[in-house]
Each structure stands twice: as C-alpha cells, then as structure tokens.
Amino acid sequence: MAQLLLQFPSFLASLAIVAVLAQLLFPGMGWLAGLIWLASGAMTFHRPTERALARHLLNLRHPSPRELSRLEPLWRAVTARTGVEGRAYELWIEDSDHLNALAAAGHIVGVTRFSLEHLSDGQLAAVLAHELGHHVRGHAWSSLLGQWYAVPGRLVWAGVRKLIRLVTFIGRGRMGFWAAVLLLVTGIAVLLVALEYWFVILTLATAPYLLAAVTRRAEVRADHHAAAAGFGPMLAEVLHMMQAADQESGLVKDSALSGCGETAAMGTRTPTRARTEGFLGKLLSTHPDYHTRLHHLAPYLKQR
Structure with missing residues (x-):
C-alpha cells in the first residue's frame, strides 16, 4: 500500500496527461479517456494479459515437463507450509545464466534456468518462498499497478x-x-x-527516494516470510552464493530474488547492472545489501 501512495503523484500526472491529450484529439471526451485509462488497470490482473506480459516483456517461458517435475513438488511444499493456495500462481522459467528469481504481475512466479540447475531442493524452495512472500504481502501487484499508471508520464x-x-x-x-x-x-x-506547481515538482522529485526505501523494506519482509516458514538457513545460503558471485564479478546483481523495483516490464525484477556509486545512488537502490539481509535473517538462524 505504501508503494501505491508514493506513486500517487505520478499517477495524477499521468491522468492529467491522458485527459489533456484526449481533450485535444477528441474535444469533450477527456473525462471518458481518463475513466477508460483508470479501468485499464484491471487488465493487469487478467490472466491472459499476465501471460502475455510474462512472455513478451519479461522473456519468460513455460517450464518443460522435466523442469516442472522439479518445481511442482517444491512449490507444493512451500505453499503447504505457508497455508497458501499454490494453484493460484503459475511457475515460469527465464533462460538466464544468473542466479535469479522474480514475482511478477498478480500470479507469476519465475526462476532462472541457472537457479533450477544449480540450487539444491532446499535452496530452490527458499527462493520460491521469498517470491511467494512478495505476492502474499502485495508487493507484486502494487508495483505492477504503480508502473502501469506511470506509463503516460514516463512517455511524456x-x-x-x-x-x-x-x-x-x-x-x-x-x-x-x-x-x-x-x-x-x-x-x-x-x-x-x-x-x-512547486509542491508537485517537489513530490515527484522526492518520491523515487521514498519509494526505493519502501522497496528495500519489502525485500526484508519477503525474506521474513520465507524464514518464518522454515527456509531461513537455505535462504541465507543463497544470499551467500549471490554475494560471492558479485565479489568475483565486481558487479552488483540487483536480482529479482532481491525484490521488486525497476522492472523491464511489470513485476518485481531488476536486471543486473554495474555498481552505483555515491550517496544518492545508495538512496535510490531498490535492494538492501547482502549484509543487511543476512543481519535480519540472523534471529531465524539462531532459533534453528
């Protein structure tokens, strides 16, 4: 909910843009265009629309029978532990050589081929539990709506x-x-x-920093969701693996396992990118560093 509130200024700006353009092109129809655009947000929860976004914008594909035979038992175990109806979500695969995963739209959970091939059952279950946490806590759909309604403003x-x-x-x-x-x-x-309209400009200028802080908090909460279900030690192992890979490559992999943020399309995925230097770069980071995440997981590891 906090993500939607922080994106409200950009939503109002986009609404004004849609209404003004429609009024210029079709005089007297600006209000109708605004209503249609508002209603279009519901399409993002339409299953065929979600699948089209996953396939064409997130570059995901349906798992092969072999991949599905590995994922489905783990997914059933994760959803059973958390008391969630697993059939409400769809499992997808990203053909990537990076350790990554994502929660997208309202019902998409994806993992990379690398994760599927190199993680143990416990580690892969922990990754799935983390992504399920994004869905259960509303991070995925709020990020989706926020980005959808910000499109006109971004285009302008x-x-x-x-x-x-x-x-x-x-x-x-x-x-x-x-x-x-x-x-x-x-x-x-x-x-x-x-x-x-200085107050609008100030709000739009500060919103990205506040939104990044909320997004970082969402990552910690998704970690807590996985740890509370008993996947804390396995999730810590995955984080250590990602940290070691980053140190070897010299890059910061802002993975979707690390949360929601600047997505290529809709959902909670951020592509790999070079390290952002500087104080402002840290404030705009949508992902906590590994030390912070491991620190928040420590109580669950001690309980074990």
Missing part, C-alpha cells in the same frame, strides 16, 4: 528529453540562434510551471 518525460536533445543538436548547426531562442523559451516555460 522521455519525449521531453528527446526534444531537448534535438534542440541541443540543432543548436550546434547553422540554426544555432533560433535553437537557442527555442531552448530559452522552453526553459522559461518549464521554470514558470515549476514555480506555480
């Missing part, structure tokens, strides 16, 4: 950035004077809007 922002690059590029040519005038007028317009 991307268009503005491209326009600025175009003006800058033109400014290097023969039309430098007129490009400078256009850039100056655009800058003044943006400044006036920012001064008029």
